[in-house]
Amino acid sequence: MAGDNTPLFQRVALLGIGLIGSSLALVIRRDNLAGHVAVYTRSAETLERAEELNLGDSYHASPAGAAADADLVIFCAPLGANAALAEAVGPVLAAGACVSDVGSCKRAVIDDIKPHLPDGVHLVPAHPVAGTEHSGPDAGFAELFEGRWCILTPEPGTDRGAVDRVADFWRRTGSDVEIMDADHHDQVLAITSHLPHLIAYTIVDTATELERDLQKEVVKFSAGGFRDFTRIAASDPTMWRDVFLNNREAVLDILGRFTEDLTTLRRAIRRGDGEALQEAFTRTRAIRRGVIDAKQA
Amino acid sequence: MAGDNTPLFQRVALLGIGLIGSSLALVIRRDNLAGHVAVYTRSAETLERAEELNLGDSYHASPAGAAADADLVIFCAPLGANAALAEAVGPVLAAGACVSDVGSCKRAVIDDIKPHLPDGVHLVPAHPVAGTEHSGPDAGFAELFEGRWCILTPEPGTDRGAVDRVADFWRRTGSDVEIMDADHHDQVLAITSHLPHLIAYTIVDTATELERDLQKEVVKFSAGGFRDFTRIAASDPTMWRDVFLNNREAVLDILGRFTEDLTTLRRAIRRGDGEALQEAFTRTRAIRRGVIDAKQA
Numbered sequence: 001m002a003g004d005n006t007p008l009f010q011r012v013a014l015l016g017i018g019l020i021g022s023s024l025a026l027v028i029r030r031d032n033l034a035g036h037v038a039v040y041t042r043s044a045e046t047l048e049r050a051e052e053l054n055l056g057d058s059y060h061a062s063p064a065g066a067a068a069d070a071d072l073v074i075f076c077a078p079l080g081a082n083a084a085l086a087e088a089v090g091p092v093l094a095a096g097a098c099v100s101d102v103g104s105c106k107r108a109v110i111d112d113i114k115p116h117l118p119d120g121v122h123l124v125p126a127h128p129v130a131g132t133e134h135s136g137p138d139a140g141f142a143e144l145f146e147g148r149w150c151i152l153t154p155e156p157g158t159d160r161g162a163v164d165r166v167a168d169f170w171r172r173t174g175s176d177v178e179i180m181d182a183d184h185h186d187q188v189l190a191i192t193s194h195l196p197h198l199i200a201y202t203i204v205d206t207a208t209e210l211e212r213d214l215q216k217e218v219v220k221f222s223a224g225g226f227r228d229f230t231r232i233a234a235s236d237p238t239m240w241r242d243v244f245l246n247n248r249e250a251v252l253d254i255l256g257r258f259t260e261d262l263t264t265l266r267r268a269i270r271r272g273d274g275e276a277l278q279e280a281f282t283r284t285r286a287i288r289r290g291v292i293d294a295k296q297a
Numbered sequence: 298m299a300g301d302n303t304p305l306f307q308r309v310a311l312l313g314i315g316l317i318g319s320s321l322a323l324v325i326r327r328d329n330l331a332g333h334v335a336v337y338t339r340s341a342e343t344l345e346r347a348e349e350l351n352l353g354d355s356y357h358a359s360p361a362g363a364a365a366d367a368d369l370v371i372f373c374a375p376l377g378a379n380a381a382l383a384e385a386v387g388p389v390l391a392a393g394a395c396v397s398d399v400g401s402c403k404r405a406v407i408d409d410i411k412p413h414l415p416d417g418v419h420l421v422p423a424h425p426v427a428g429t430e431h432s433g434p435d436a437g438f439a440e441l442f443e444g445r446w447c448i449l450t451p452e453p454g455t456d457r458g459a460v461d462r463v464a465d466f467w468r469r470t471g472s473d474v475e476i477m478d479a480d481h482h483d484q485v486l487a488i489t490s491h492l493p494h495l496i497a498y499t500i501v502d503t504a505t506e507l508e509r510d511l512q513k514e515v516v517k518f519s520a521g522g523f524r525d526f527t528r529i530a531a532s533d534p535t536m537w538r539d540v541f542l543n544n545r546e547a548v549l550d551i552l553g554r555f556t557e558d559l560t561t562l563r564r565a566i567r568r569g570d571g572e573a574l575q576e577a578f579t580r581t582r583a584i585r586r587g588v589i590d591a592k593q594a
Contacts, residue, residue, distance in 0.1 A: 188514045220593070262552075
């Protein structure tokens with residue numbers, strides 16, 4: 001669709017205007033992806049800020065106000081808000097409308113939103129694998145999705161035309177679109193994203209418990225590796241709370257394997273087993289080469 | 298010493314010519330920090346490569362050959378090689394010579410090197426907190442130390458003039474020099490560098506055990522956080538094996554605390570305790586702010 005400048009939707013409603021919502025607002029406006037952007041967010045203060053930033057065409061204190069007459073509604077709030085939002089907007093959605101979202105867990109999104117949608121409304125869940133450690137409407141930028149994956153997880157039997165329209169929309173934000181089963185998505189992302197964030201939060205939390213002088217030195221000499229973890233662990237707390245509450249099983253499963261592997265390495269360190277350590281540290285290089293070959297480095 | 302272009306040493310011997318050794322060779326040549334650079338490395342192939350890259354002024358198949366007549370000898374091999382190298386060079390070192398190193402653990406360096414040094418030779422251990430995930434003589438670049446910390450851990454009673462000369466040398470590589478007790482260094486770095494590397498190696502190792510199709514997807518969607526860990530876990534396996542063998546106690550101590558904290562978060566996930574998760578994820582933001590304020594971000 002490169003070069004196509006026709007709006008794909010008449011009216012897009014953004015329910016939530018944090019990092020992802022505001023970035024969507026900016027790319028929609030820049031590339032004329034919709035005729036009208038209606039913004040809803042829970043906090044009056046944030047809604048006002050969104051208006052100051054000129055992120056939308058209309059601003060609404062109720063989700064139904066934003067979603068009325070929309071042909072695309074995108075849930076951009078933390079996962080825990082989805083069920084109540086879906087309940088609020090369901091009654092105003094017209095047959096033929098598309099519903100998408102930006103959540104990091106996909107089974108929970110389907111479970112929370114789908115029961116509230118009237119017949120003829122098409123749910124095409126989406127996960128743009130993009131973000132920064134910043135949050136809020138000021139954090140958005142139109143290029144956020146450029147060259148990043150957006151994973152769609154429509155249920156079998158979802159209207160083909162609706163999937164295509166939502167896929168086109170995400171492609172026109174600059175994303176590469178991949179279609180995947182929701183449960184499989186949750187398993188893959190538990191490994192590539194949820195566990196890394198949990199580990200980063202943990203290691204930084206461990207540092208917060210150090211005595212004050214030592215903590216200052218840890219910050220001062222953080223360039224040795226710790227720094228990268230602090231960046232990951234600066235991500236939005238509410239968003240990540242909801243990720244772990246909504247992808248519990250896949251996260252606990254991979255966390256169990258991780259803990260086993262850590263125990264094995266810990267034993268090797270205690271025993272002074274250099275061979276086991278070197279073997280493990282050599283194995284991991286193959287994955288890095290894979291990441292580089294996949295142009296994800 | 299900015300602007301000063303007088304060589305600080307007549308002859309610097311580099312024992313080892315990996316990422317750090319080759320970067321030192323390049324910055325010494327660029328900024329005229331020594332009159333002569335003598336290179337030794339264990340592998341004949343690597344020594345030949347160093348010569349092809351024109352990293353030094355002379356190339357030696359024995360550590361004593363490189364160290365003879367040197368007024369500064371820098372140990373740049375993995376930690377496990379230090380004792381044997383020190384034994385080999387000790388007899389050729391003249392009174393007044395300085396010995397430094399680049400190792401990530403400092404107590405072990407003192408224990409391994411000091412017994413082999415003749416009287417009047419000054420040991421000023423150094424840890425440039427700088428690096429990349431690349432290794433070998435081709436990986437070096439003269440700017441590696443620019444704006445990074447270099448921690449010196451001379452023992453009490455070390456000749457003040459020798460400490461000053463070695464500190465000047467490191468400052469002229471572009472580093473900010475900090476002086477610290479060796480044991481304290483090992484405790485701080487266990488947190489800021491050794492534990493993060495161990496965790497990164499572990500999480501990537503966990504991924505290597507996944508079934509093949511899933512592993513490919515993990516690589517494909519690695520941008521969600523995993524990617525950053527693969528970069529850290531691509532560091533030199535021998536170097537890191539030796540770090541864990543040589544800073545065992547401090548690493549096991551901080552690893553114990555980390556494991557406790559991870560267990561606490563795991564329990565919160567299993568119980569669906571959103572409050573505990575959000576509290577932990579909010580606490581960690583203060584550290585990130587500290588890192589940014591310390592200009593280490």
